[in-house]
Amino acid sequence: MDIDASSWQGKIAAGVDEAGRGPLAGAVFAAAVILDPANPIVGLADSKKLSEKQRDALAPIIKAKALAWSVASASVEEIDKINILQATLLAMKRAVDELSLQPDIALVDGNQPPSLRCQVLTIVKGDSKVAAISAASILAKTARDADLLQLAKVYPGYAFEQHKGYGTALHLQRLTELGPCPAHRRSFGPVKKLLDNV
Template sequence: MKASLLTCGVDEAGRGPWAGPVTAAAVILDPKRPIAGLTDSKKLSEAARDRLAPEIRAHALAWAVAEASPEEIDRLNIREATFLAMTRAIAALARAPAHILIDGNALPKNLPAPATAIIKGDLTEPTISAASILAKTHRDAQMKAFCAQHPGYGFSQHKGYGTAAHAEALTRLGPCALHRRSFAPVRVLLAD
């Protein structure tokens, strides 16, 4: 396969939650094995994402998932931590991409290939859609697993996002190791 065909899509999941890592995925799809139904992970049901994720992993030429921890988010800020997770995912690919397509309006620095930022790219570029799905399903599975380690917060339901139930649990239990201390709802509790 020609290197020019190795276009990598990159997207993230988990920028907004109050808890947990920010996760990024990088995917190089095989043009000979198209995958039906790819779109922005937020437009798909959980069942549809869970059906597509194994197909993406099985049919892609290369894929990788990486993250930045809550501590890295607090130290760097969410934007830079997201870029860190993206560069880690790209670096972990088994094949080097010739071009990188990133969902959004900005690019991380020092990427290993030419790159283009595409606003709403997860809706228009199948490689970015695939990355969106892998990042989301990976992070959701992690948050479900964290629920057992940190009972009472409801991570398996809200995945760390700022729901009323999460706010109530945070007030009742205080922050746990997964909480992003630089995010306002957590920071306010720590200041009390």
């Protein structure tokens, strides 16, 4: 941890992170978590560095031990309408707004600050530096993965349960064979290209 935590000492701080900016399908998710300093959680790390099993085990612990937590999303339609960056910031704003305890400061992973009622501090690679952001990354990732498993049932054939919407060779193959479904982001290159060729 090479972050100077003095800027939020004594304040109610919410960690904020997103999941699903890069995929070709599904909503983008964000989570906000206010950890309890008196009730630390062992094993928090950037969700990308944890296995699915580790994330699934940590998510309910975070929800049980945190002072407050919230998960929100921005839809495929919103992503296509306002672009993925703005949709991500919107999901982050929704997550913070929905917290049962309003923070004094939001510690946001990355370098793009969402528009919030509280103070905002962006931290590049924050999900591996700040425990509250790590917790948010885990909740956002597990929520998004669960959503993609539901999409796999609604739109069988695309193998969403395997690639979670990312542009893998398998996903691109199925996309070419079946064409885009309503869960696909029409503003994203590979999907847009297929639609333009119809």
